[in-house]
Amino acid sequence: MLKVEGLNIGFSSGNEDGRVVKNVTFSLQKQEVVGIVGESGSGKSLTAMAIAGLLPPDVLAGGEIFFGRRRLRPGREEDWQNVRGREMGIVFQDPASSLNPLLPVGSQVGEVLRIHIGLTEREAEAEVIEVFKSLGIGPAKLRVRQYPHQLSGGMKQRVMLAAAICCNPSLLIADEPTTALDVTVQAQILGLLRRIVNQQQASLLIISHDLGVIAQLADRVLVMCAGEIVEEAAVGELFDHPLHPYTQTLLASVPRLDRPLYTQRKPVMEGLWGQGCSYASRCGRRQHKCLQEWPGRKKISPTRAVCCHFAAEGDANE
Amino acid sequence: MTLLVLRRLAQTVIVLLGVTVATFFIMHSAPGHPLQANPELRLDPTAVERWLELRDLDQPLPAQYVSWVSRMLRGDFGNSLIYNRPVVELIAERLPATLLLTVSSFLLALATAVVCGIYAAIRQGSLLDRLVGAVSLLGISMPGFWLGMLFIMVFSYRLAWLPGVGMRTPGGEGFLDLVAHMIMPVTVLAVAGFAHYVRYVRGAVLEILEQDFVRAARARGLTQKQILFRHILPNAAVPIVTVAALSIPMLFTGALVAENVFSWPGLGRWIITSTLARDYPVIMTVNMYTAMLVALANFLADVLYMVIDPRLRLNH
Amino acid sequence: VNSTPEAEPRDLHVAALANPINLNPLFLRDAVSAEAATLLHAPLVTTDPETLEPKPRLFASWEKKGDNLVYEFTLHEDVFWSDGTPLTAKDVAFTLRAISHPDYTGWMFPLMQYIAGAEEYRQEHEGEYADGEIEGITVVDDLTLKIELKQAHAPFLTYLTFAPLPSHVLAKTRVSELEEHPYSRTAEPGVGPYLLEKWRQDEYLHVRANPDYFLGEPQIKNIYYRVITNPEAQLIELLAGKLDMIPTAVKVEDIHTLATDQEIRIQQNPRLVYDYIGMNISDEDSVLSDKKVRTALSMLLDKEGLVENLLLGYGEPLHGPLLPLHFAYDEEFTVFEENLPAARNLLVESGNGSLDLTLIVNAGNVVRENAALIFKEQAAKIGVDVTVKLLEWEAFLAAYREGDYDLVALGRGADADPDLTFHWHSESAGNTLGYKNEKVDQLLEEGAAAVDKESRSEIYRRAQQIIVEDAPIIWLYSRQAVHAVSKDLTSFTPHPEMLFYNVHEWHWPMREDD
Amino acid sequence: MSEYIIEGKNLFAGYPAGHKWVKAVEGVSLNVQSGEAVALVGESGSGKTTLGKVLAGLLPHRQGRLYIGQKPATGRPVGEIQMVFQDSSAALNPRLTVGKLVEEGLVIHGERNKKERLQAVMDALTAVGLTAEYVNRFPHQMSGGERQRVALARALIMQPKMVVLDEPVSALDVTTGAQLLQMIGDLQKKYGLAYVMISHNLAVVRHVCSRVMVMYMGKIVEKGPVADVFAKPGHYYTEMLLEAHPLPDPRLRKDFTGYGDPPDSVKPPSGCRFHPRCRAAVAKCKRIPPGFAEISPGHLAACHLAG
Amino acid sequence: MRPHKKSGIVELVMGLTIVALLCLLAVFAPVITAHDPYVTDADNWLRSPDEVHIFGTDRLGRDVFSRVLYGARVSLAVGILATFLSVTVGTILGGAAGYLGGIVDRLIMRFTDIVLVFPTLLLILTLVAIFEPALWLVILVIGGTGWPGVARLVRGEIMRLLEADFTASARLLGATHLRILFVHLLPNAFGPILVAATLCVPAAIMTEAGLGYFGLGIQPPVPTWGNMMRDAQLYLRHAWWYATFPGLFIFITVFAFQLTGEGLRKRYNPRAAKRRDARA
Numbered sequence A: 001m002l003k004v005e006g007l008n009i010g011f012s013s014g015n016e017d018g019r020v021v022k023n024v025t026f027s028l029q030k031q032e033v034v035g036i037v038g039e040s041g042s043g044k045s046l047t048a049m050a051i052a053g054l055l056p057p058d059v060l061a062g063g064e065i066f067f068g069r070r071r072l073r074p075g076r077e078e079d080w081q082n083v084r085g086r087e088m089g090i091v092f093q094d095p096a097s098s099l100n101p102l103l104p105v106g107s108q109v110g111e112v113l114r115i116h117i118g119l120t121e122r123e124a125e126a127e128v129i130e131v132f133k134s135l136g137i138g139p140a141k142l143r144v145r146q147y148p149h150q151l152s153g154g155m156k157q158r159v160m161l162a163a164a165i166c167c168n169p170s171l172l173i174a175d176e177p178t179t180a181l182d183v184t185v186q187a188q189i190l191g192l193l194r195r196i197v198n199q200q201q202a203s204l205l206i207i208s209h210d211l212g213v214i215a216q217l218a219d220r221v222l223v224m225c226a227g228e229i230v231e232e233a234a235v236g237e238l239f240d241h242p243l244h245p246y247t248q249t250l251l252a253s254v255p256r257l258d259r260p261l262y263t264q265r266k267p268v269m270e271g272l273w274g275q276g277c278s279y280a281s282r283c284g285r286r287q288h289k290c291l292q293e294w295p296g297r298k299k300i301s302p303t304r305a306v307c308c309h310f311a312a313e314g315d316a317n318e
Numbered sequence B: 001m002t003l004l005v006l007r008r009l010a011q012t013v014i015v016l017l018g019v020t021v022a023t024f025f026i027m028h029s030a031p032g033h034p035l036q037a038n039p040e041l042r043l044d045p046t047a048v049e050r051w052l053e054l055r056d057l058d059q060p061l062p063a064q065y066v067s068w069v070s071r072m073l074r075g076d077f078g079n080s081l082i083y084n085r086p087v088v089e090l091i092a093e094r095l096p097a098t099l100l101l102t103v104s105s106f107l108l109a110l111a112t113a114v115v116c117g118i119y120a121a122i123r124q125g126s127l128l129d130r131l132v133g134a135v136s137l138l139g140i141s142m143p144g145f146w147l148g149m150l151f152i153m154v155f156s157y158r159l160a161w162l163p164g165v166g167m168r169t170p171g172g173e174g175f176l177d178l179v180a181h182m183i184m185p186v187t188v189l190a191v192a193g194f195a196h197y198v199r200y201v202r203g204a205v206l207e208i209l210e211q212d213f214v215r216a217a218r219a220r221g222l223t224q225k226q227i228l229f230r231h232i233l234p235n236a237a238v239p240i241v242t243v244a245a246l247s248i249p250m251l252f253t254g255a256l257v258a259e260n261v262f263s264w265p266g267l268g269r270w271i272i273t274s275t276l277a278r279d280y281p282v283i284m285t286v287n288m289y290t291a292m293l294v295a296l297a298n299f300l301a302d303v304l305y306m307v308i309d310p311r312l313r314l315n316h
Numbered sequence C: 001v002n003s004t005p006e007a008e009p010r011d012l013h014v015a016a017l018a019n020p021i022n023l024n025p026l027f028l029r030d031a032v033s034a035e036a037a038t039l040l041h042a043p044l045v046t047t048d049p050e051t052l053e054p055k056p057r058l059f060a061s062w063e064k065k066g067d068n069l070v071y072e073f074t075l076h077e078d079v080f081w082s083d084g085t086p087l088t089a090k091d092v093a094f095t096l097r098a099i100s101h102p103d104y105t106g107w108m109f110p111l112m113q114y115i116a117g118a119e120e121y122r123q124e125h126e127g128e129y130a131d132g133e134i135e136g137i138t139v140v141d142d143l144t145l146k147i148e149l150k151q152a153h154a155p156f157l158t159y160l161t162f163a164p165l166p167s168h169v170l171a172k173t174r175v176s177e178l179e180e181h182p183y184s185r186t187a188e189p190g191v192g193p194y195l196l197e198k199w200r201q202d203e204y205l206h207v208r209a210n211p212d213y214f215l216g217e218p219q220i221k222n223i224y225y226r227v228i229t230n231p232e233a234q235l236i237e238l239l240a241g242k243l244d245m246i247p248t249a250v251k252v253e254d255i256h257t258l259a260t261d262q263e264i265r266i267q268q269n270p271r272l273v274y275d276y277i278g279m280n281i282s283d284e285d286s287v288l289s290d291k292k293v294r295t296a297l298s299m300l301l302d303k304e305g306l307v308e309n310l311l312l313g314y315g316e317p318l319h320g321p322l323l324p325l326h327f328a329y330d331e332e333f334t335v336f337e338e339n340l341p342a343a344r345n346l347l348v349e350s351g352n353g354s355l356d357l358t359l360i361v362n363a364g365n366v367v368r369e370n371a372a373l374i375f376k377e378q379a380a381k382i383g384v385d386v387t388v389k390l391l392e393w394e395a396f397l398a399a400y401r402e403g404d405y406d407l408v409a410l411g412r413g414a415d416a417d418p419d420l421t422f423h424w425h426s427e428s429a430g431n432t433l434g435y436k437n438e439k440v441d442q443l444l445e446e447g448a449a450a451v452d453k454e455s456r457s458e459i460y461r462r463a464q465q466i467i468v469e470d471a472p473i474i475w476l477y478s479r480q481a482v483h484a485v486s487k488d489l490t491s492f493t494p495h496p497e498m499l500f501y502n503v504h505e506w507h508w509p510m511r512e513d514d
Numbered sequence D: 001m002s003e004y005i006i007e008g009k010n011l012f013a014g015y016p017a018g019h020k021w022v023k024a025v026e027g028v029s030l031n032v033q034s035g036e037a038v039a040l041v042g043e044s045g046s047g048k049t050t051l052g053k054v055l056a057g058l059l060p061h062r063q064g065r066l067y068i069g070q071k072p073a074t075g076r077p078v079g080e081i082q083m084v085f086q087d088s089s090a091a092l093n094p095r096l097t098v099g100k101l102v103e104e105g106l107v108i109h110g111e112r113n114k115k116e117r118l119q120a121v122m123d124a125l126t127a128v129g130l131t132a133e134y135v136n137r138f139p140h141q142m143s144g145g146e147r148q149r150v151a152l153a154r155a156l157i158m159q160p161k162m163v164v165l166d167e168p169v170s171a172l173d174v175t176t177g178a179q180l181l182q183m184i185g186d187l188q189k190k191y192g193l194a195y196v197m198i199s200h201n202l203a204v205v206r207h208v209c210s211r212v213m214v215m216y217m218g219k220i221v222e223k224g225p226v227a228d229v230f231a232k233p234g235h236y237y238t239e240m241l242l243e244a245h246p247l248p249d250p251r252l253r254k255d256f257t258g259y260g261d262p263p264d265s266v267k268p269p270s271g272c273r274f275h276p277r278c279r280a281a282v283a284k285c286k287r288i289p290p291g292f293a294e295i296s297p298g299h300l301a302a303c304h305l306a307g
Numbered sequence E: 001m002r003p004h005k006k007s008g009i010v011e012l013v014m015g016l017t018i019v020a021l022l023c024l025l026a027v028f029a030p031v032i033t034a035h036d037p038y039v040t041d042a043d044n045w046l047r048s049p050d051e052v053h054i055f056g057t058d059r060l061g062r063d064v065f066s067r068v069l070y071g072a073r074v075s076l077a078v079g080i081l082a083t084f085l086s087v088t089v090g091t092i093l094g095g096a097a098g099y100l101g102g103i104v105d106r107l108i109m110r111f112t113d114i115v116l117v118f119p120t121l122l123l124i125l126t127l128v129a130i131f132e133p134a135l136w137l138v139i140l141v142i143g144g145t146g147w148p149g150v151a152r153l154v155r156g157e158i159m160r161l162l163e164a165d166f167t168a169s170a171r172l173l174g175a176t177h178l179r180i181l182f183v184h185l186l187p188n189a190f191g192p193i194l195v196a197a198t199l200c201v202p203a204a205i206m207t208e209a210g211l212g213y214f215g216l217g218i219q220p221p222v223p224t225w226g227n228m229m230r231d232a233q234l235y236l237r238h239a240w241w242y243a244t245f246p247g248l249f250i251f252i253t254v255f256a257f258q259l260t261g262e263g264l265r266k267r268y269n270p271r272a273a274k275r276r277d278a279r280a
């Protein structure tokens, strides 16, 4: 369905080697929900944007992206031209700024249908009303004529969802779709996403720093740290037995309603950046080797891989 | 929306009132009176007297102000001291020439600036972008009168391609003749305008390009062109209208220079003659006229925002 | 412009430095309006371009009676206003009454004051219209008008060089509103050589030949009187062939360029203006109230040299108030020549070994500025340190009005008649210097009352001698009017006071290839 | 009574909007005891920040009574109550160094001795887990978590009795946030600080606070000990918030249905403001605003159906 | 906002260098040129540039180079002092409007609107026509009409910063109004004000030159670039150097200040800087 191989993204002003996304490789099956978690700045959004072909023009990107049978080359706008909006729907974090304030929302959603399916203005509107209804944007007839500022945040995010799915894409990319929303609204959007995956038989790539969201939606999880995927696992495995120390800290840091908080983050030690593990400088179990040597991706089971010298030995439940 | 327009209208009225007060104040701060100014002009003593009468010098200031304003509302702006004719008539004779000059250069400058500005923003960092930046910087630094003189020297005198004087060739008038006369002054004015606008347009478009909704539109599969016309341009319209409206006083200033360099028969040249001759009623009326024109243009620009932007239009 | 089709004769394009303000002959306050008006109006009397003696125009002839107290004028026959109404003595009488009317806002009344009853009319006339009668003015018949003066005044005829108004159009207008009447902008109906076709404000005045002009239809059918405020722009237009004439004010620096141009001719004529350096004698304590000092300063300049160097010969050195155009002018007359040792001696005699003086000059007139600078140099040689202050008009005027100067470089105009009363009679409003000499006053009064040219000439020369010896000012030169004209223009006879003096005779010769 | 640091009764507050008045807090009563941590939770726009600002003296209340210590509040800030804001980059003047920022309170209050000031700054920085090397840094040279610590140090140097924490960790990474929460807890113990902690994340307050107040559209709908409220919510709104919270455990998936949209805050619904979204609403809820009912000691819910 | 290192540095260095050079030329004019700008030489008028008069002579034989240098004094003085006035008035009024808000704000803003609708040059012409022109008057009038832009800017900045939490946080510590204004608000508005001020200077210089060109500025014989251009206009064909050098100096001066302003703008405009960082 989607295969990403050796994706590298860099800015000339980034880290030492300029890369902020390093050698990201993963794939996504039909109807699968894959989540990406990681701290802020770990490269989640960039990865998603690279897949959507929406990286800013001044970014250097390398690697291979295969979508279905198509090859999408980073930097080649034409590769994506007929993919985006039609076969690949994308939802962003901030619904408030993702809508053009000057156009009625119905018309902005209708754009997709007019461009990709060639519907007329009228037909598009009728179709949009249907989509709005199915996403619970009511009263749909009224809503299509309204402007973004007349809608609440949750409504706007639903409109964005409507625009992303109205061509029945086979892949939906959602970059922190609920971060800007209230819990109750977030719950609704998550419910919708789940429904879309089921009903439209689409795959979903969901990005979030909220492990709760990931836990609720994803089948498989990729954990990113400093531009690298440090761990990859089915969702159950990951939450039960996190292998990478980074994942462990992450999980332990989540404030939970049912468990006391636990954290053991150590401050970054400056000057410890090296060839080694990207988490080494903060890792509680750091050893000399971690700083010197890149651990490499260790495949542990068909669904599972981790990048840590000591992961296999470590106690996941510590 | 109507409420907003009305509120804005009320503000405009306040500004207009302020303009009259300011003008009145300036007029009254003039020391002495014009009779003493320039004996060589052989000013008509009755005209001067009549002007002094118009100021109702014997009455207290507020009363003078009220009667002055009410006279103006009736269309009586007084007589020129030199022409001894109603100032309004004299303005009407010259306004068309000035409007022709300013409006055409304004449109030219704005149109080119919008095209170049958008292009430069989209191709940020490209050769054209840098070229536009350089031209804008040079254009803004170029004194209009010098550019005008250079133009006359080169195109009228050395090459004899273009007429450098006036607006028409007497006896050989026609559309083409008019255009030939307009080329240089319009260009001088437009260069400054272009330099000024293009920065704003470029900045505005760059700002919009960074907005999430542009990325979202790309994500929906819109082409560059569709995004430009459906999403970027309408959003850029607000800042462009703003800068255009705010630049109107600048346009008048430019006309002042261009008209004098090219002997253009408009308000700008006349106001200089009148200023040198201390023709107070003329100076004041022209000041007030232009100020009011600007205030009204600003008002229209604000109404235009409301048409463009639903957030203002559909305010609860 | 110049390549007109054969059938249409060539037009004429004349440059003007400003927009005319008014075309009514009674309200011409500025030079440009006055010049433009001569195209559209015909004066009652004109003057000879050479001698400035009165010559007939609308008044075809006149007779003087009773010791120059009564004039009987006869109008030219068959003169019609452009609307077909004949011009009659009534029009002239109306015009004279309008000038004398209490509500008249123009400047011409001083010219009328010599007519018997004019003063009374101005004082006592009731009603807002120029009706009623002035005692000294009698309409004898349609073509004859009799004017009686209250005292003999020799220059009177030269005062009648203005044009009459059409009484049938304007008689029903209040005199106070005369200036605002559309006539001021259309000059219609007219009796002049040209009629107004179109006036684009600040742009040009287009006039078309009057087919019924009483001296014959002008040869050039259209004249465009173009407003170009920048002299340099005028020249560029002239060189580009878009102008045919820059009248009067061609810059000295440009004469050389223009003279070498194949298409252009330089033509000049003397004018009734002169430049001078005035001295602030109003202050009693000033050294300049000492005649010796003034005399010393009067002996500094080589006036012939000034004319040669500064005016490139386009002018006349001047030693006194009488100008070469005046019949009373004396070519031989000199009182002060350049004589630095004598000047130095006088200065020492006056008890001033050295002096510091300020000379104010109105910036903009290059020749006058340069004259001032030369004066400064010369003065330095006798120990007088002159500070030359070039001032813009406003600042200049302020300094002048407040007497904040020792010396001032100025220009002034003279009348067509050699009568020196206006500037030099102690009671004249025009005596801005405050010059006072009883002998001179007496002579000037005599001169105005005298009848024949010979004796008047004698009287004015005597007056001039006295004035110059008092050394109230330093006469510099009288500049000529320098016109740049298209080479082909024929019969253009410049007149010291009227550019379009014989405009009806101007023409373009047929070119051979036409 | 005397141990209350702050006590508010029937507080109203809001913002001027043209000629009208936007009500953000309506009839809230609360009190905070010394050393106690009280949580304020609710959806966006429910008035949490507004209430926080009223308590800190940044915003005058329109009605009701507010006592600080035993004195009525003047509507101006007093040093005893400090506030830490959500967006640490906006809450620190970008032109001042950390040292200057932290010592500002002392400077304002006339502490002349430079040495003493420096000492106090050092103490405050240490207390929030920063070192001396930060003194000369500017806000933009630090991470969000570090900035938030500086903001806390700035508050601590005033030796406040109470600190209002407005979403102190919502802008931070989980790991950083967790550390900060830990530290907040430590400080409470160490200095006997009282907190009012504003958050929309129920899980966050659970770790720091002992009492919780749930706000909905300007009103408090439920309050009580954290354990009680979370274990046995008395208001359907609280129940809904707990329900909607996505648990970080894939085995505990929820179906996420039926939450309804928050109503327009400009036109609040009649009666119980929550009734349009309430799964158990009855006719009465539409008409009559409910009063508090006691569910267990100290645990009150403003619901007709509670208790 | 805080300055962004490196961005706009090229413009800044270039602009400031030229400005510094011009200032040096103006200050050391008497040392640099041996010619007195007022001394006329009737034998040498309109001499084209040579070794003695490197910019030629004018219509009175005065040395154009020294007149241009002395003219720089006027231009720079007017530009800088008028800007100082504009910025002071603008900051005070804008600061008061932004900080006090309410009725004061509305009054000040309406007043600003009124001044803003008058075309500046026209208004200045009028004022100069009424009161006779002199250096101080030109400075006063240009400065006195140039402040509305600054006032609006300062007001906007102050209002934006008042909203910022750090103002609230300073209030919590008990900071006085003065402290908030001078420690927290104005320093943070400094960047935009500096940019505006830098762009005010060329505008003032241009206006002064325009006044001179119309004959309503500082009066001859004091040399200003504007009144030199006015004179030169009559000798366009004869003396190319006459209009060229003053024109060029106006151009260079305005250009230098614009460049400096551009550099500062890049440094202080976070958005532009962000873009730059992304690219660099």
Ligand SMILES: Nc1ncnc2c1ncn2[C@@H]1O[C@H](COP(=O)(O)OP(=O)(O)OP(=O)(O)O)[C@@H](O)[C@H]1O
Residues within 6 Å of the ligand: A011, A020, A038, A039, A040, A041, A042, A043, A044, A045, A046, A047, A056, A209, E277, E278
């Ligand atoms: N336009 C840009 N210019 C420079 N650096 C950038 C840009 N965009 C992102 N980066 C850098 O790239 C890295 C990864 O950014 P990315 O947005 O992918 O992070 P993220 O994981 O999505 O974080 P968040 O959770 O905050 O959204 C960060 O270190 C960020 O600073």
Ligand SMILES: Nc1ncnc2c1ncn2[C@@H]1O[C@H](COP(=O)(O)OP(=O)(O)OP(=O)(O)O)[C@@H](O)[C@H]1O
Residues within 6 Å of the ligand: D015, D016, D017, D022, D023, D024, D042, D043, D044, D045, D046, D047, D048, D049, D050, D051, D200, D265
């Ligand atoms: N400065 C202001 N002017 C006008 N209205 C405001 C202002 N600040 C907040 N409000 C309004 O007051 C109400 C309560 O806002 P408040 O910021 O207290 O909510 P909150 O609970 O803190 O929300 P969030 O979780 O989003 O921070 C909202 O409806 C908001 O729109």
Ligand SMILES: [Mg+2]
Residues within 6 Å of the ligand: A044, A045, A046, A176
């Ligand atoms: Mg992201």
Ligand SMILES: [Mg+2]
Residues within 6 Å of the ligand: D048, D049, D050, D166
């Ligand atoms: Mg809040």
